[in-house]
Amino acid sequence: MNDTLLEWLPIAVIGLIVFIVVVVLIRRWLVNVGAREIAIKERRYLGHKMPPGRVVATEGEVGIQADVLKPGLHFVKWPFEAVVHKVPLIEIGPDELGVVEAIDGEPMPPGRNFAPDRAQNAHNNFQDPIAFIKQGGVKGIQLRTLPPGLWPIHPYLFRVSISKMTVIPPGKVGIVTASDGDQLDSGRLHGKAVDGHRNYQDAEQFIANKGQKGPQVEILTPGTYRIHTQSVPIAGGDPKPGLFFIRLYDATVINENQIGLVEALDGAPLDPRDYVATPIEGHDNFQDCNEFISRGGQRGPQKDILLPGTYYINPLVFKLIPESAREVKPGEVAVIVSNIGTDPTEDIRRAMANKVRERLEQEERDQVTKAAARLDKLEGENRRLNEIQEDLIANDPADQRLDQGAHEAYVVPEGYRGIQETVVGPGKYYINTLAMSPIIIPTTNMTVEWTAEDVDNTFDPFEVISKDGFTMKLEVRVVFRVKPEDAPFMVAKIGNTDKLIQNVMHPLIDSIFRNQASESSAMAYLQNRHEEQERAEARVRMHLLKYHVDVVNVLICHIHLPEELMKTQTEKILAEQRQNMYNAQREAEEKRIQLEKTRAHADNQKDLMAATVGVEISTRRSEQRKAEADGEAHYILATGKAEAEKVRLMGEAQGVAYHEQVNALGPQGVALVETLRVIGEKGVRITPDILASGGTGDGGGGIGTLLLLSLFKDRLGIEASTTGNGAKTVK
Numbered sequence: 001m002n003d004t005l006l007e008w009l010p011i012a013v014i015g016l017i018v019f020i021v022v023v024v025l026i027r028r029w030l031v032n033v034g035a036r037e038i039a040i041k042e043r044r045y046l047g048h049k050m051p052p053g054r055v056v057a058t059e060g061e062v063g064i065q066a067d068v069l070k071p072g073l074h075f076v077k078w079p080f081e082a083v084v085h086k087v088p089l090i091e092i093g094p095d096e097l098g099v100v101e102a103i104d105g106e107p108m109p110p111g112r113n114f115a116p117d118r119a120q121n122a123h124n125n126f127q128d129p130i131a132f133i134k135q136g137g138v139k140g141i142q143l144r145t146l147p148p149g150l151w152p153i154h155p156y157l158f159r160v161s162i163s164k165m166t167v168i169p170p171g172k173v174g175i176v177t178a179s180d181g182d183q184l185d186s187g188r189l190h191g192k193a194v195d196g197h198r199n200y201q202d203a204e205q206f207i208a209n210k211g212q213k214g215p216q217v218e219i220l221t222p223g224t225y226r227i228h229t230q231s232v233p234i235a236g237g238d239p240k241p242g243l244f245f246i247r248l249y250d251a252t253v254i255n256e257n258q259i260g261l262v263e264a265l266d267g268a269p270l271d272p273r274d275y276v277a278t279p280i281e282g283h284d285n286f287q288d289c290n291e292f293i294s295r296g297g298q299r300g301p302q303k304d305i306l307l308p309g310t311y312y313i314n315p316l317v318f319k320l321i322p323e324s325a326r327e328v329k330p331g332e333v334a335v336i337v338s339n340i341g342t343d344p345t346e347d348i349r350r351a352m353a354n355k356v357r358e359r360l361e362q363e364e365r366d367q368v369t370k371a372a373a374r375l376d377k378l379e380g381e382n383r384r385l386n387e388i389q390e391d392l393i394a395n396d397p398a399d400q401r402l403d404q405g406a407h408e409a410y411v412v413p414e415g416y417r418g419i420q421e422t423v424v425g426p427g428k429y430y431i432n433t434l435a436m437s438p439i440i441i442p443t444t445n446m447t448v449e450w451t452a453e454d455v456d457n458t459f460d461p462f463e464v465i466s467k468d469g470f471t472m473k474l475e476v477r478v479v480f481r482v483k484p485e486d487a488p489f490m491v492a493k494i495g496n497t498d499k500l501i502q503n504v505m506h507p508l509i510d511s512i513f514r515n516q517a518s519e520s521s522a523m524a525y526l527q528n529r530h531e532e533q534e535r536a537e538a539r540v541r542m543h544l545l546k547y548h549v550d551v552v553n554v555l556i557c558h559i560h561l562p563e564e565l566m567k568t569q570t571e572k573i574l575a576e577q578r579q580n581m582y583n584a585q586r587e588a589e590e591k592r593i594q595l596e597k598t599r600a601h602a603d604n605q606k607d608l609m610a611a612t613v614g615v616e617i618s619t620r621r622s623e624q625r626k627a628e629a630d631g632e633a634h635y636i637l638a639t640g641k642a643e644a645e646k647v648r649l650m651g652e653a654q655g656v657a658y659h660e661q662v663n664a665l666g667p668q669g670v671a672l673v674e675t676l677r678v679i680g681e682k683g684v685r686i687t688p689d690i691l692a693s694g695g696t697g698d699g700g701g702g703i704g705t706l707l708l709l710s711l712f713k714d715r716l717g718i719e720a721s722t723t724g725n726g727a728k729t730v731k
Helices: 002-029 129-134 203-208 289-294 346-379 385-393 397-403 484-493 497-517 522-527 529-545 563-603 605-682 703-716
Strands: 030-033 037-043 063-069 072-075 081-088 090-092 096-102 140-146 149-151 158-164 166-168 172-178 214-220 223-225 244-250 252-254 258-264 300-306 309-311 318-324 326-328 332-338 418-420 427-429 436-442 446-450 462-465 471-481 550-560 720-722 728-730
Touching: 030 037, 063 081, 063 129, 090 096, 140 203, 166 172, 214 289, 252 258, 326 332, 326 436, 332 484, 418 484, 436 484, 446 497, 462 497, 471 497, 471 529, 497 529, 522 529, 522 563, 529 550, 563 605
Parallel strands: none
Antiparallel strands: 030 072, 037 063, 037 081, 090 149, 096 140, 096 158, 166 223, 172 214, 172 244, 252 309, 258 300, 258 318, 326 427, 332 418, 332 436, 446 471, 462 471, 471 550, 720 728
């Protein structure tokens, strides 16, 4: 048994050795490469030496071999070749791209920073290192990048860096700067647009189509892009530069009631005679820089503007100037100064100048006529118009200097460059202030004051010297306005209302009041204030007419005389007032005396009238009595004769009656009857109405006598009356 074991022991040892050798040989000859890795081979024996500078062997030279062992089982010519490394596949994530740097290959072309892909698709995205080398692959950072996925990349020949995808968020624009490419065209600041680069995602096409180095005119709008930008090596180390550098800028937003003025920073040169570039079409509100450049867009201020909205514009090509929309308020007009249009010819200038001159001359004639009429009325004399005109505008050489060039015109019709003849009325306008400058001119009444009050935008009072040498301070207010149709000409002559007030009205009116005050004494100037005001207004109106300004009125608000003059004048006036007061008092007393006389006369007027009427009545009565006497005399004469005849006849009749009575009553009875008749006619009281008597006889005092008397009383119709003592009387 032992012998048997001894016999098989060498065989077993040899078998084990053979097994071990076979296992070792299998492991050396057969290499299993995992699914997510590659194997790097090295040739150690029986091979040529690699050319100088070469990193990997492409023809079986001794050294690291260019071809790699991809996932799977491979035979290795061991011991001549061996697997020195197994490295994981290069993984590019969904939001990444791989930037490849070749360690070996042809030298980089002069002036280039990134290697062109001469092998094109032969190397199959750097998966075939031998094809890359043999097809003329260039050493350095490659333009071609690796999209997301797993890539068996030779780590000795290629170094891969990871670059993140470029994301342009909403409301942003991406400005691209290329670090390689052709040189910029002469005079240009930005690289021109080229075809085929697909928003800079195809770096090879960008370079192949002669993309230019530097800032690009084309931009990236919001979105996600796979662009060759700065990357970080997988193996670690400093970041690698990319072909493109992306900077984010805010999109251009024009808010409501605003406009965007545009100034191009690149393009064709601007004509030195132009202030604003000639407008072109097709640039899509300056969002298509390439169209702007290719169509010959000029650098400088642009005529086109941006209305409210959001725009994706290259801020390195176009400078945006936000501007508020212009509003012309009621009572204002806007005079437009156009920086674009055709230059006015000499004929146009001459025609406008003649038009302005004719209108000014007509207005001057009208104003001279009105001023002459007003001054003639003030002075009470007739003056010729030419004398009035000379008096108004030709007194002061300083005034003449101010008026020099008043008829020059720079206003042009629509379509020409310059101050436009047509003004813009109230409203809101989106106007390009780089191409057209609006000047707001108020057309309502404006006031300029020279006053001692602490008020904004006023001047100090005028200090003038009168003819008699006194210094006076005049507070003056001037009300004026600019008519809408005159506004362009006023702007052409002066510029605006502030310059009109500062440079024309203030020195002009100062001169007018100084000259006018020197022609009159201080007190006369004060006393003739209205006339002086009218003259000053006429002069100011005539002068400012040349500047296309309508003067509404000129008011002298206050005249400050020297204190000593005012004191003297005050004392004089007080003395005159006292004298006037005394005279008034004397006149009042005289009038009072006259009033008293009149009042007394009025008080006795009734009696006077009564006496006068009494005299009149007496006179009339006297005349009446005379007439009555004459009538009575005639009446008496006539009636006397009748009465005489009547008496005669009555006497005769009475005699007959008496005779008959005597015959009837007897003489005593007739006498008694007659006596009673006389007593009754004359009202003679002979006895009381009631008498008590004790007698009983038939005599005169008895009851029979009373009854007889009562009978006669009734017959004769005698009335009884009551006297003051209560007794009754028979009438």
